[in-house]
Amino acid sequence: MTFPIINVIMRTSIFICCLLAGVQLLHAQKGSAPPVIKFRSINNIGVLQGESGAAFQWQSVNGVQYNTWFAGIGAGMDYYKYRGVPLFFDVRKEFGTTTGKIFVYGDLGIHFNALTTKQKEENQYSFVYEFHKGLYTDIGLGYIVPMHASGFVVSVGYTYKTLNQSKEDYTPAEYPGPPARSNIRYTMGRISFKVGLRF
Amino acid sequence: MRKNIFTAQLLITSLAMVFLFSSCLKDNCRRTYKIFTPVFKPLKELRAEVKSQPAAPVLNTGKLYIKGNWIFLNEVNKGIHVIDNSNPAHPVKTSFINIPGNADIGLKGNILYADMYCDLLAADISNPKNITVAKFLTNTFPDKSYSSNSTNPDSIKVLISFTAKDTTVSCAINPVILNCPNCGIFYNDVLASALYSGSSAAKAAGVAGSMARFATVNNYMYAVTTRDMNVIDITNSADPLFVKKKTIGFDIETIFPFNNQLFIGAGSSMSVFNLQNPADPTQQSFNGHWCSRDPVVADEKYAYVTLHEANGCNSIINQLEIYSLANPTSPSLITQYPMTRPMGLSKDGDLLFICDDGLKIYDAKNVGSLKLVKHITGVNTYDVIAYGGIAYVVTKDGLYQYDYSNSSDIRLLSKLLK
Numbered sequence: 001m002t003f004p005i006i007n008v009i010m011r012t013s014i015f016i017c018c019l020l021a022g023v024q025l026l027h028a029q030k031g032s033a034p035p036v037i038k039f040r041s042i043n044n045i046g047v048l049q050g051e052s053g054a055a056f057q058w059q060s061v062n063g064v065q066y067n068t069w070f071a072g073i074g075a076g077m078d079y080y081k082y083r084g085v086p087l088f089f090d091v092r093k094e095f096g097t098t099t100g101k102i103f104v105y106g107d108l109g110i111h112f113n114a115l116t117t118k119q120k121e122e123n124q125y126s127f128v129y130e131f132h133k134g135l136y137t138d139i140g141l142g143y144i145v146p147m148h149a150s151g152f153v154v155s156v157g158y159t160y161k162t163l164n165q166s167k168e169d170y171t172p173a174e175y176p177g178p179p180a181r182s183n184i185r186y187t188m189g190r191i192s193f194k195v196g197l198r199f
Numbered sequence: 200m201r202k203n204i205f206t207a208q209l210l211i212t213s214l215a216m217v218f219l220f221s222s223c224l225k226d227n228c229r230r231t232y233k234i235f236t237p238v239f240k241p242l243k244e245l246r247a248e249v250k251s252q253p254a255a256p257v258l259n260t261g262k263l264y265i266k267g268n269w270i271f272l273n274e275v276n277k278g279i280h281v282i283d284n285s286n287p288a289h290p291v292k293t294s295f296i297n298i299p300g301n302a303d304i305g306l307k308g309n310i311l312y313a314d315m316y317c318d319l320l321a322a323d324i325s326n327p328k329n330i331t332v333a334k335f336l337t338n339t340f341p342d343k344s345y346s347s348n349s350t351n352p353d354s355i356k357v358l359i360s361f362t363a364k365d366t367t368v369s370c371a372i373n374p375v376i377l378n379c380p381n382c383g384i385f386y387n388d389v390l391a392s393a394l395y396s397g398s399s400a401a402k403a404a405g406v407a408g409s410m411a412r413f414a415t416v417n418n419y420m421y422a423v424t425t426r427d428m429n430v431i432d433i434t435n436s437a438d439p440l441f442v443k444k445k446t447i448g449f450d451i452e453t454i455f456p457f458n459n460q461l462f463i464g465a466g467s468s469m470s471v472f473n474l475q476n477p478a479d480p481t482q483q484s485f486n487g488h489w490c491s492r493d494p495v496v497a498d499e500k501y502a503y504v505t506l507h508e509a510n511g512c513n514s515i516i517n518q519l520e521i522y523s524l525a526n527p528t529s530p531s532l533i534t535q536y537p538m539t540r541p542m543g544l545s546k547d548g549d550l551l552f553i554c555d556d557g558l559k560i561y562d563a564k565n566v567g568s569l570k571l572v573k574h575i576t577g578v579n580t581y582d583v584i585a586y587g588g589i590a591y592v593v594t595k596d597g598l599y600q601y602d603y604s605n606s607s608d609i610r611l612l613s614k615l616l617k
Contacts, residue, residue: 049224050224050225050226051224051225051226052226081226181232181233182230182231182232183230183231183232184228184229184230184231184370185228185229185231186226186227186228187225187226187227187228188226188227189224189225189226190224191224
């Protein structure tokens with residue numbers, strides 16, 4: 001009975017530490033530079049860790065940076081459990097100096113299915129089955145190490161995706177009632193670790 | 200120094216993310232489906248509902264039977280429309296015979312035979328607008344009743360419908376059999392009769408279509424279910440007597456009587472039974488084909504079978520097959536014609552009528568080279584009876600009649616719509 005309470009206290013304490021760290025980072029900024037608008041391309045590979053194990057991912061996010069804000073469109077490949085292609089809108093905010101910047105990011109978009117042959121074969125006994133696109137989100141923070149005009153990027157976050165499926169299964173001859181139709185919703189929450197390059 | 204602080208803060212924050220969100224690292228699967236719960240009614244109550252009523256709208260057309268100037272058109276699971284066809288250009292609905300669970304029709308003289316769930320009903324239609332029940336042959340189709348071995352109508356219950364309710368459960372705990380969420384709460388072949396339509400009867404009693412499950416030949420009626428053939432003695436029309444039931448195959452769909460034989464269409468075969476002993480038809484031939492739905496008609500020389508794709512078959516066969524009956528014990532496939540999705544068919548003289556993408560009428564003088572005489576489109580056809588120069592076509596929205604007395608000028612005579 002006490003374990004859940006300790007868990008809550010620990011999480012709350014860590015969360016407060018993060019907030020304080022964030023406030024400190026904000027105060028570390030000195031003055032304000034003139035507005036800068038430039039095109040950015042952020043290309044990552046990484047690992048997804050969830051209840052079903054670890055899986056590979058890669059992404060490319062391209063957009064426009066205005067001062068410390070970035071907005072762009074991203075796409076990639078997500079190999080976790082049911083392989084898919086996320087397509088999303090990405091927003092980032094940077095904090096820090098030219099020697100190193102912390103950033104927070106948020107992604108929201110669609111997860112298109114791109115199942116492997118083996119994953120499709122799981123449904124081979126269904127009369128009809130169809131997968132539909134789902135939701136894709138990712139939120140986290142990272143660090144940029146500047147390298148001349150580019151930068152090395154590392155980030156960690158929580159990512160969530162869904163997948164929907166409609167099925168119609170064979171009804172045995174002994175049970176000729178209404179067809180066996182169902183809709184299935186898969187939801188997957190993962191931790192996402194990414195490294196990459198920013199241009 | 201500042202950089203070290205930043206790095207440390209990033210590390211702490213990263214670890215914090217892991218701890219904070221570790222409980223969210225879950226994969227979930229939820230299945231939503233409709234649970235169908237059967238609704239039963241005592242047979243005694245259903246029998247009390249059989250009566251003539253005023254004419255009703257044609258909503259869900261089923262099988263068809265023609266006798267003289269009268270057309271009997273099934274309303275699936277509800278009963279039979281009685282249509283005065285004295286003037287085929289102006290057919291008139293005169294009444295509706297309420298028969299719960301009805302799908303098939305047969306006739307001998309003034310006695311109409313109809314299935315009513317598990318019962319066989321014999322009704323006197325001397326006055327088609329006001330029928331009288333002659334007899335219920337109890338539990339002739341026991342696979343449609345709950346108490347399959349009983350002959351006591353007071354104790355027999357019949358499945359009449361389902362209530363549906365949306366349900367969402369975890370995929371892991373969903374109790375399915377072969378991924379079938381509702382299996383286990385159904386039993387018996389309760390929906391078989393309603394799934395197929397068409398009508399059949401010997402020409403002496405009237406004329407029926409190719410999709411029927413009833414056939415009346417002289418003093419016997421033959422009613423097929425998905426597995427069995429029920430033989431019923433109708434020597435005394437108003438007092439049908441159950442003779443025997445014999446298992447003749449599986450996935451049986453239609454029966455067509457011709458030339459003292461019964462042509463049986465099944466999901467994967469066509470077989471022919473001879474009526475040398477009418478009380479006990481014996482199989483004289485069997486021809487297998489790809490799994491599909493297949494009504495069959497025949498003439499002196501050939502049997503004509505339409506095959507169309509259907510759920511549960513996992514095949515996409517849509518074609519007309521023609522078999523030679525030169526050797527009655529071994530019909531041989533002589534030719535095939537690709538079709539769109541053919542349903543019922545009928546033949547009168549050299550003209551072959553096929554319900555396919557509307558109605559197609561062929562000159563079948565040379566079966567090896569059918570000639571399309573006319574293709575009527577824009578009609579969702581189900582079954583057809585070609586008789587006496589009129590093609591009676593059951594469609595999704597009603598009954599159409601075409602005059603084919605002049606095959607070079609086939610014309611629409613009338614439509615009986617909802």
